[in-house]
Amino acid sequence: MMWISHIATAGLICALTVNAQQCLPYYQDCSFYSRCLETATPCGPSGYAIGLAEKICLRSLAAKSQFSPAGQKWAWNTILCLQETLVPIANGSMILSCDQIKTFGYNSHLECYVKSGFCSLPISDVILIYHIIDIDDEVLRQAVLVAKSCARLYYYNLLNATY
Numbered sequence: 001m002m003w004i005s006h007i008a009t010a011g012l013i014c015a016l017t018v019n020a021q022q023c024l025p026y027y028q029d030c031s032f033y034s035r036c037l038e039t040a041t042p043c044g045p046s047g048y049a050i051g052l053a054e055k056i057c058l059r060s061l062a063a064k065s066q067f068s069p070a071g072q073k074w075a076w077n078t079i080l081c082l083q084e085t086l087v088p089i090a091n092g093s094m095i096l097s098c099d100q101i102k103t104f105g106y107n108s109h110l111e112c113y114v115k116s117g118f119c120s121l122p123i124s125d126v127i128l129i130y131h132i133i134d135i136d137d138e139v140l141r142q143a144v145l146v147a148k149s150c151a152r153l154y155y156y157n158l159l160n161a162t163y
């Protein structure tokens with residue numbers, strides 16, 4: 001009971017201090033794309049939010065039991081990272097066209113994947129992730145980029161381990 005009232009109080013304080021425009025992503029949730037991003041800048045069913053990002057997010061949610069424990073953690077953190085990157089667009093502090101949102105979104109994938117620990121995932125998770133994101137060529141290109149940057153990371157670690 002106690003903590004519920006604390007949360008309610010914190011929520012009230014946030015509601016009073018944070019700009020009413022703020023629309024934020026939640027952990028283990030894909031609703032930010034339609035609830036916040038698409039609402040702020042509608043780009044339709046083939047735009048980045050609905051046509052790509054939300055699809056990948058929902059596919060990841062649906063596949064959660066197929067991930068290893070590390071892979072699940074990776075997926076949750078990546079999903080949140082990808083959505084958090086888009087907050088400035090959803091809250092109106094960054095005004096981008098639909099094409100620009102797509103580029104901005106794509107560019108955030110590599111960093112979010114690697115930052116969430118993609119390079120140390122078991123190969124079974126990597127294969128699963130490749131299946132999940134295999135929606136179109138542009139995204140596949142991202143996957144290849146990730147693989148390349150991991151290769152560099154492994155090479156770097158190898159060099160450091162050797163000398």
Ligand SMILES: *[C@@H]1O[C@H](CO)[C@@H](O)[C@H](O)[C@H]1NC(C)=O
Nearest residue numbers: 019021022087088091092093
């Ligand atoms: C929009 O989001 C960014 C990143 O979270 C934040 O720094 C900024 O203050 C927000 N702007 C508004 C108008 O809420």
